[in-house]
Amino acid sequence: MTLDTPMTDNLPNLFRLGLKAFIVDLDGVVTHTASVHAKAWKDLFDAFLKQKAEAEGTAFVPFDLKDDYETFVDGKPRYDGVRSFLASRGVVLPDGTPNDPPDAPTVCGLGNQKNDRFNEVIERDGVTVFDTTVALIEEMRARGVKTAVVSSSKNCRPILERAGLMYLFEVMVDGVYAEQNHLPGKPAPDTYVRAADLLGVPVGEAAIVEDAIVGVASGRAGNFGYVIGVDRGVGHQALLEGGADIVVNDLGEFGLD
Secondary structure, eight states: OOOOOOOTTSOOBGGGTTOSEEEEESBTTTBTHHHHHHHHHHHHHHHHHHHHHHHHTOOOOOOOTTHHIIIIITTSOHHHHHHHHHHHTTOOOOOOOTTOOTTSSSHHHHHHHHHHHHHHHHHHHOOOBOHHHHHHHHHHHHTTOEEEEEOSOTTHHHHHHHHTOGGGOSEEEOHHHHHHTTOOOTTSSHHHHHHHHHHTOOGGGEEEEESSHHHHHHHHHTTOSEEEEEOSSSOHHHHHHHTOSEEESOGGGSBOO
16 A cells, blocks of 8 residues: 655645554654653763863863754664764764663663663653644544554653553554564664564554654655654754655644544
8 A cells, every 4th residue: 555645734634544553653752751861861971071071181062952862862772872972973982781880981881871861850750741642642543543652762661651651552662672672773664664563564554653863764764654754843854854754743733533
């Protein structure tokens, strides 16, 4: 099945597209946690870069919440994000192991430190959700469309449980599942393709929803029937160029009737 690609100023009724599966990213699509991730990354890298600059007598160039985050970190598995950003600054660290303490001078150590910072904020402030996304997924389920969540984060399950949203999804392919099953992270399509497989739906009859450039790129690489970008600050054009068929500011813009 091939879905027609609509013009971005003429949003379709999603229920007339013949979709059999609706597969969504977590952070920035279902929950507001993308901004928490971004802040945790900035705190981590700024502290690392400042210490490095002081030790070497060089200028401190802070982590940029837009360019650095969107280019090197957003949507990627945690340790891949560490490697990607450090490489952009010409820094190479040993990988270490996932069991490294958060103060270890390794890729895994930095990644674990970032995770601790993220969880501290979630524990303190809780999880807020995009109500329009929840409403759309509930309507999809009510009309017989299968649903799944795909996330690079290993915190996917605890976030959904804390928000009371586990009931929304028949399938969850998160960072824990990907690691256990040796699936490469976004922009590779493997995690999204696996979610469609677990739902028993061909990728051409499934839609994915992403707010990250690497996310829409994975949907396009996986030949999904419909790739929806949600612009939470990346920019419409960047998501379209990355692989989205259509970009909206919020999923509530789609018709439900």
